[in-house]
Amino acid sequence: MLSSYAITIGTIIVIQAIAVCGLNVIVGFAGQISLGHAAFFGIGAYTSAILTVKAGLSFWTALPIVIAIGGLIGLMLGLPSIRVREDFLAITTIGINFIVEALFRYIPFFGGALGIGGIPRIMLFDIRMKGIPFFFLCLFFLCIVILICWWFTRSWASLAFYAIREEETAASAMGISPVRFKLLAFVMGTSMAALSGSLYAHYMQFINAGDFSFPVSVGFLSMLVLGGIGTIWGPVIGTVILGVLPELFRPLVDYRILFYTLLLLVMIRFQPGGLLGEKSLVKNILSRTFKRC
Amino acid sequence: MFLEVKGLHVSYGDIEAVSGVDFYLEKGELVSIIGANGAGKTTILNCVMGIIPPKEGAIIFKGKEITGIPDFERARMGIRIVPERSRVFPRLTVYENLLTGFYRIRDREKFSERLSWLYEVFPVLRNRQGQLASTLSGGEQQQLSIARALISNPELLLVDEVSMGLMPKLVDQVFEILKRLNEEHGLTILLVEQNAYASLNISKRAYVLETGTCVLEGDAHELMSNPEVKEVYLGN
Ligand SMILES: Nc1ncnc2c1ncn2[C@@H]1O[C@H](COP(=O)(O)OP(=O)(O)OP(=O)(O)O)[C@@H](O)[C@H]1O
Numbered sequence: 001m002l003s004s005y006a007i008t009i010g011t012i013i014v015i016q017a018i019a020v021c022g023l024n025v026i027v028g029f030a031g032q033i034s035l036g037h038a039a040f041f042g043i044g045a046y047t048s049a050i051l052t053v054k055a056g057l058s059f060w061t062a063l064p065i066v067i068a069i070g071g072l073i074g075l076m077l078g079l080p081s082i083r084v085r086e087d088f089l090a091i092t093t094i095g096i097n098f099i100v101e102a103l104f105r106y107i108p109f110f111g112g113a114l115g116i117g118g119i120p121r122i123m124l125f126d127i128r129m130k131g132i133p134f135f136f137l138c139l140f141f142l143c144i145v146i147l148i149c150w151w152f153t154r155s156w157a158s159l160a161f162y163a164i165r166e167e168e169t170a171a172s173a174m175g176i177s178p179v180r181f182k183l184l185a186f187v188m189g190t191s192m193a194a195l196s197g198s199l200y201a202h203y204m205q206f207i208n209a210g211d212f213s214f215p216v217s218v219g220f221l222s223m224l225v226l227g228g229i230g231t232i233w234g235p236v237i238g239t240v241i242l243g244v245l246p247e248l249f250r251p252l253v254d255y256r257i258l259f260y261t262l263l264l265l266v267m268i269r270f271q272p273g274g275l276l277g278e279k280s281l282v283k284n285i286l287s288r289t290f291k292r293c
Numbered sequence: 294m295f296l297e298v299k300g301l302h303v304s305y306g307d308i309e310a311v312s313g314v315d316f317y318l319e320k321g322e323l324v325s326i327i328g329a330n331g332a333g334k335t336t337i338l339n340c341v342m343g344i345i346p347p348k349e350g351a352i353i354f355k356g357k358e359i360t361g362i363p364d365f366e367r368a369r370m371g372i373r374i375v376p377e378r379s380r381v382f383p384r385l386t387v388y389e390n391l392l393t394g395f396y397r398i399r400d401r402e403k404f405s406e407r408l409s410w411l412y413e414v415f416p417v418l419r420n421r422q423g424q425l426a427s428t429l430s431g432g433e434q435q436q437l438s439i440a441r442a443l444i445s446n447p448e449l450l451l452v453d454e455v456s457m458g459l460m461p462k463l464v465d466q467v468f469e470i471l472k473r474l475n476e477e478h479g480l481t482i483l484l485v486e487q488n489a490y491a492s493l494n495i496s497k498r499a500y501v502l503e504t505g506t507c508v509l510e511g512d513a514h515e516l517m518s519n520p521e522v523k524e525v526y527l528g529n
């Protein structure tokens with residue numbers, strides 16, 4: 001019998017994995033750095049909370065709107081961001097994160113410092129989704145997101161993304177519009193973050209600006225970098241490991257942000273491909289071990 | 294006129310690399326621009342492709358001014374470039390590299406048709422289909438770059454220093470291919486070359502570029518017998 005504690009951890013991990021998959025589309029597929037992904041996670045959560053609590057919509061009616069708004073804001077913020085240089089993009093996305101968090105915190109419409117409470121649980125087949133059923137609902141959404149990412153890597157778009165990342169000028173002269181593809185990645189990635197945020201809101205039933213602060217973005221990026229940027233399963237593996245570790249070593253909880261940052265630096269220095277990426281030590285060791293068996 | 298470039302000025306910062314160049318191409322012509330290192334040949338080609346913006350001047354393609362149009366749209370209008378130093382996508386396979394050249398063209402049948410034609414022209418590419426482009430030799434990458442530009446069936450092909458890094462036999466072969474494309478398929482080609490002899494030999498007309506300005510122009514074979522050209526570019 002699974003304890004409710006384990007289910008809680010599992011559910012949060014699955015929800016976060018959805019956001020990290022979205023980040024992977026932006027960072028991994030399109031090669032655009034984003035240090036403000038939690039902003040879009042928050043936009044999804046707040047949009048769904050407001051639509052359900054204040055406008056009385058159901059989660060399901062709100063969902064397409066949430067995803068569309070997440071994508072639309074991603075598009076609006078992506079437009080100017082994409083034209084700036086990489087280091088500026090990092091700063092710009094951090095800025096976006098702080099601004100969005102501040103808006104949530106200081107504008108009364110978003111509940112101010114108190115946040116928004118009383119967010120209804122998701123109803124499915126007349127069942128209020130919580131515990132194990134909610135976990136599976138989230139897992140279902142994660143599967144869809146992974147499928148989309150997988151389809152993406154098989155499609156034309158991934159070829160275009162590869163071409164743009166490697167030789168942007170040559171790709172552009174081949175008829176591949178870099179701006180268009182980068183925006184596509186931004187829209188896909190931020191929509192996924194919004195979906196994840198929505199699930200988070202209806203799971204916690206209470207949200208607060210602090211849930212979507214900059215350290216959360218750093219966390220997402222650490223998970224992605226640990227698992228493997230640009231891979232299909234990397235975001236999931238990274239999220240699982242970083243979700244479970246602090247539960248096993250309690251002291252980590254207090255130093256979570258420090259741990260994330262250190263991990264990020266170490267990974268980028270020594271294993272930029274992540275656990276599942278190219279030249280991965282772990283993958284090498286595993287494949288060697290299996291060959292020997 | 295098929296392509297017309299008028300009063301082209303291009304600067305990199307304070308340095309003016311091209312200062313007032315005019316030239317044109319009729320449909321179906323093969324025209325060369327020859328000139329020494331740093332004369333501004335690559336700059337002109339990149340400007341026609343739309344990779345770099347001109348400071349002044351107009352580029353007119355098929356009667357339409359395209360000066361402000363970005364490169365990816367020019368590519369869709371049928372202009373393709375074989376860039377200097379090939380610029381293939383190193384971590385894509387040979388086949389995938391060719392696919393990128395076919396972007397936005399949905400006709401699968403056309404693709405396989407042109408692919409098998411290109412594999413016939415460049416047999417080495419067929420043998421290396423599944424190999425990463427980064428593992429090809431320089432000359433092979435050059436061939437891939439040509440094939441990638443040709444697969445879309447362009448109307449205007451811009452070729453920058455295609456002979457660079459190719460062995461003599463392949464140089465002849467590639468020039469032969471360009472000549473055939475021009476004569477048999479009516480492809481309009483603008484050729485930029487250090488290898489002045491080979492390029493003038495297959496060209497109808499040519500322009501001679503010296504530090505950003507055009508100093509001579511005319512029939513390619515007449516230019517070949519011009520004493521000045523002979524001395525400076527043909528080395529005899
Ligand atoms: N990106 C750049 N920034 C600054 N100057 C440049 C740049 N590209 C070219 N130049 C300068 O512009 C001039 C023309 O260069 P370009 O590459 O067009 O010459 P080229 O005729 O193609 O020479 P080559 O035969 O060596 O390829 C040169 O003096 C070069 O130094």
Ligand SMILES: [Mg+2]
Binds near residue numbers: 334335336377
């Ligand atoms: Mg050049």
